[in-house]
Each structure stands twice: as structure tokens, then as C-alpha cells.
Amino acid sequence: MIKDNYRHKGKRQQLVNIVKKKGITSQSVIEAIGKIPRHLFMDSSFEDHAYQDKAFPIAADQTISQPYTVAFQTEKLEVEKGDKVLEIGTGSGYQTAVLCELGAKVYSIERQRELYKKTKSFLNKIGYRPKHLSFGDGYKGMPNYAPFDKIVVTAGAPYVPKALLGQLAVGGRMVIPVGDESQTMTLFIRKSLHEFDKTEFGEFRFVPLLEDKN
Ligand code: SAH
Numbered sequence: 001m002i003k004d005n006y007r008h009k010g011k012r013q014q015l016v017n018i019v020k021k022k023g024i025t026s027q028s029v030i031e032a033i034g035k036i037p038r039h040l041f042m043d044s045s046f047e048d049h050a051y052q053d054k055a056f057p058i059a060a061d062q063t064i065s066q067p068y069t070v071a072f073q074t075e076k077l078e079v080e081k082g083d084k085v086l087e088i089g090t091g092s093g094y095q096t097a098v099l100c101e102l103g104a105k106v107y108s109i110e111r112q113r114e115l116y117k118k119t120k121s122f123l124n125k126i127g128y129r130p131k132h133l134s135f136g137d138g139y140k141g142m143p144n145y146a147p148f149d150k151i152v153v154t155a156g157a158p159y160v161p162k163a164l165l166g167q168l169a170v171g172g173r174m175v176i177p178v179g180d181e182s183q184t185m186t187l188f189i190r191k192s193l194h195e196f197d198k199t200e201f202g203e204f205r206f207v208p209l210l211e212d213k214n
Helices: 006-021 027-035 044-049 067-077 094-101 113-126 162-166
Strands: 084-088 105-110 132-135 148-153 168-178 183-190 196-204
Touching (some): 006 027, 067 168, 094 105
Parallel strands (some): 084 148, 148 168
Antiparallel strands (some): 183 196
């Protein structure tokens, strides 16, 4: 049974206020956070914590990202309706749902088979319809569906994968946390075939982007 009651809605409004206080201003991102039942994306034992601004464990030793982090990355992407967006690290599907709410055509890759399967059926069940979910290695991107208007990497990348920059459309934006222990949130904007603008933001902490699939 899928439940989203007034208590969840109330807590979600508090989460919206926290995310705003931390500096998120994009109206569409705020609306998505206010709308998506985050508690359903987590194990029921964490249900009471679902509207705290924190990361929590999901299956396969992975985490659902902190809502502020999801909002921050999404805001930097500047998603417009109809954009083709590639997400690396489907995980719980929460970020995928945010992108769907913004009207993006979402393509997402997950390297943990268990999560890939679970999240694929869950998203379908609650009515989110990404264009394509794939089980595979995000370092390689999705060459068959490239180019993408936006790319968001939701695991900590030790370096910037060349394949991903290559799959970005000219004018496109990629948001990627780069680093080992902690990660610097980095925005790349593709100016032309060979030119990228790079902007760095603050430090964040993600589970690592691992090579190959599991
Ligand atoms: N976007 C997710 C974040 C999950 S944490 C959410 O909103 O819940 C990061 C995810 O990236 C994990 O599920 C992890 O398994 C996945 N991941 C790590 N390395 C990967 C890779 N090389 N390719 C695809 N997914 C990867």
C-alpha cells in the first residue's frame, strides 16, 4: 500500500523550509521537494526520519542523498521541460523523481543490480516514468542515447570521466562531485566541441563512484 498522509505532508513542508533556508531558490526544485513522498523511497524503518535533511542507508550499502544536496545539484543543472537528462547513480530513484517532476526526459544508470531492479519497479509503481533506466557502469555514460542537455553524477567521482563530458550537448551542463574523501561540487558547461567552462562550489560527501558493475 502506498501511503502519503497529512503527517508526511506536514513534515515535507518543514523540509522545504530547511532547504530554502540553506539557500535553494529555484521554485520548480522547491515544488518538487514539496511534492515527492521521500519516505516511500526509503526502508520503512527510516520512515520517521525521511523528512530530515540527511542522507540515509538504502539497499546494497548505498544511500539516498541528502535533500539539500539533491536540490543543490538540480538547481545548478537549470533543467528545462523536455531536457534530456542523464543521471549517474539511480540509487533510490529520488533524484530521478525530482528530474521527472521538472519535466525532463530522464535516463539513469545504476551499477548495483539489486538497486536497479528494485528502483525500476518502484518508480513505475508510484507513477514516475523515466525514459530509460539501465544497469551498467556510469563511467561510460549512455553513448546510445547521447547527447544529453544535462548530466548529473550522484556519486563521488575520483576524476571526471571523459566519456561523460563527451556525451554533453554543446550548451549543456554537467554537475559532478569530484574528489576522494570529500568532493567538490563542480559544474561544467560545454561551450563548443572542445571548450568547457568549469565552476567549483562547496564540499559535499557522497558514496564513491565505483568502476564497472556489481
Ligand atoms: N541518486 C541517488 C543517489 C544514490 S547514492 C538517490 O537519489 O538516491 C549513489 C548511487 O550511485 C548508488 O546507488 C551507487 O550504487 C551508484 N553508483 C556508484 N558507482 C556507479 C557507477 N559507476 N555507475 C552507476 N552507478 C553507480
